[in-house]
Amino acid sequence: MGLPKNTYDVIVIGGGASGMMAAVVAGKRGKRVLLIEKNKRLGEKIRISGGGRCNILNTEEDTRKFLSNFGEADKFLFSPFAQFGVKETREFFESNGLPLMEEEHNRAFPKSESAEDVVHFFEKLLREYKVEVRKNIEVHELVKRSGRITRVRAGMHEFAAESIVLATGGVSHPETGSSGEGFEWLKKLGHDVQEPKPTVVPLKVEEKWIRNMSGNSLPDAKITFALGKERKFSVRGRILFTHFGLSGPTILNSAAKVQDLLHEGLVWAHIDIFPDIDLGALDVKVQEIFEANKNKNVRNVFKELLPPGTADVLAKRFPHIDEEIKVHSVTKEQRKGIVEFLKNVPLVISGLMEADRAVIADGGVPLSEIDTKTMKSKVIKNLFITGDLFNITRPTGGYSFQLCWTSGYVAGMNV
Ligand SMILES: Cc1cc2nc3c(=O)[nH]c(=O)nc-3n(C[C@H](O)[C@H](O)[C@H](O)COP(=O)(O)OP(=O)(O)OC[C@H]3O[C@@H](n4cnc5c(N)ncnc54)[C@H](O)[C@@H]3O)c2cc1C
Structure with missing residues (x-):
């Protein structure tokens, strides 16, 4: 028997890098997935990334070396990177039809040098795995009962799901849609959210x-x-x-x-x-x-x-x-x-x-509050968190997107 209307296995909030990855992976596993994005288009931040070319990942395959760029967060990240690291990410893109090329400092870009192509790549997979994508609607409330998110409210709509993936991004370049509401919800839900501070700016x-x-x-x-x-x-x-x-x-x-x-x-x-x-x-x-x-x-x-x-x-x-x-x-x-x-x-x-011009702003949820084997919150039973919502210091050079691909994948596999 199918699920009742507006009820899903998984709701992913935020159609940026990590949200699209999580939705695709969950969809591929046969889950009934709803992806909600407040913009008219998916992946607005991807489109402006890397000067319009999208530095999609950093090709350093030695996980220890790779994670040495993540400050104190490195110890929490070994587990998710063991599941889906740089090598697996590269294979994922190339085997699904997005060839990559490499430039100095291990920076990889789509061969077409078009960030738009990365968004099109995900749109194709979202269709293939039958993810329901709702654009142009903004989530405004997560309803909590007995330590779980029971409802997601977006405008006039109300949705429910077994698992919720929060992928609403940080506070840099808010014109792309990431205006920080995810941090506010997480604070209210009981997470200890560090104030965002621009670091790569x-x-x-x-x-x-x-x-x-x-x-x-x-x-x-x-x-x-x-x-x-x-x-x-x-x-x-x-x-x-x-x-x-x-x-x-x-x-x-x-x-x-x-x-x-x-x-x-x-x-x-x-x-x-x-x-x-x-x-x-x-x-x-x-x-x-x-x-x-x-x-x-x-x-x-x-x-x-x-x-x-x-x-x-x-x-x-x-x-x-x-x-x-x-x-x-x-x-x-x-x-x-x-x-x-x-x-x-x-x-x-x-x-x-200011933070709005930053490429990366620190701040967000400390990884100590996340079960990083699954990307599940230790505070809310059915909530998974991904991407820029974490408080992780890192440099430019493809490290941020890699964090999105890895955390999105691991969340998608565990919802
Ligand atoms: C100018 C610039 C260039 C960059 N270039 C690179 C690069 O080349 N390489 C690299 O590795 N990193 C780069 N980054 C960093 C990278 O873009 C981010 O780390 C990444 O996009 C974060 O992905 P995310 O999934 O966490 O969130 P985002 O990509 O920010 O996506 C969040 C999504 O959630 C949506 N959303 C937010 N609130 C709601 C709501 N209430 N309801 C519904 N939807 C909502 C937003 O509209 C948005 O689409 C760059 C960043 C900037 C600002």
Whole structure:
């Protein structure tokens, strides 16, 4: 005999990465599954991920090494990763028709380089496993009785199920639908939810001129963070300029350490645009270019040396020199000043962007309150929790989605 209307084996709340995974896996097991998503489309955050390319996972297959990126959460994650780790995830995508490719730092993307394709991939499987998908309806209440969720209320509708998977995401980029209500429900249900705090997030800088380079980047620069005059740590990689300051993976992954420095005092960022050569070698390079372009003005000459979109702006900041001056009029001291500037563009860090601009915000349910063999809550008997709802520190590079695939899979297998 079938189940009564609006009654299911499983209700998954949230049609993002981890929710779709859980729904597909439960559907494949023959469960009658309802997936509820408040947006008109599934997977809005997937669509904007990885700059529209979706860094779908990190290919590090050594689980110990992989989990060393998850801070203190690592010990709780061995069990779910033993069930569905990186290797299994890769096979899952590729054997179901989404070929992947790998780039530096073990980052994997769909071969098509289209994040949309990841959403289409899940839509196809949801159809195949007969998951009922209801979009454009928002869950507003989970009703608890005798330690279980007995009803899910969404607008005018009421649904019931044996198991509930909560996959409503965290608080980053709320325009994608993850606006934090999951945290509020979990608090009310008795979980100890840590306040969300952005950890992987762009940096704001004091200098207003930086916004003139917004959208442009330095492909391989070194950035040294200093507390006053004391140099604290350096990182190297692509630096992206935004309207408010700095972004790109190197910056995002430095944000938590910069946050700590900001508690202690004034934080400087010193950007070295040519980290592979020293001052002397860069001076020789500039002299050669000056020699070949004596009658050009300084600004135009630096278009040969600096990435597009940055030369004009940086030339305006060269110390003691007018950008329109002809190269033949530049004195040796002025040239040396330019070279020193290119090896050390100083900026004052005024803070971190807010949680809404974060790629990852810490906060959420501690894994100690979850049975991580099943992803079931230890507080509510029939509630499973996945993805960004957990309080887990992690860097960029495909680690977040992997956590969604693994937790979604394990929840889907245990509902
Ligand atoms: C700009 C950006 C780029 C990123 N790029 C990458 C990347 O390349 N690689 C990587 O590994 N990670 C990346 N991340 C992180 C990754 O996107 C998240 O970790 C992941 O999407 C979290 O998935 P989730 O299933 O937990 O929640 P989400 O994807 O946030 O999905 C939650 C869903 O629940 C729905 N929902 C919420 N409340 C309700 C409600 N009341 N009723 C019904 N539905 C509801 C939401 O609308 C949403 O669709 C990026 C994040 C951002 C912000």
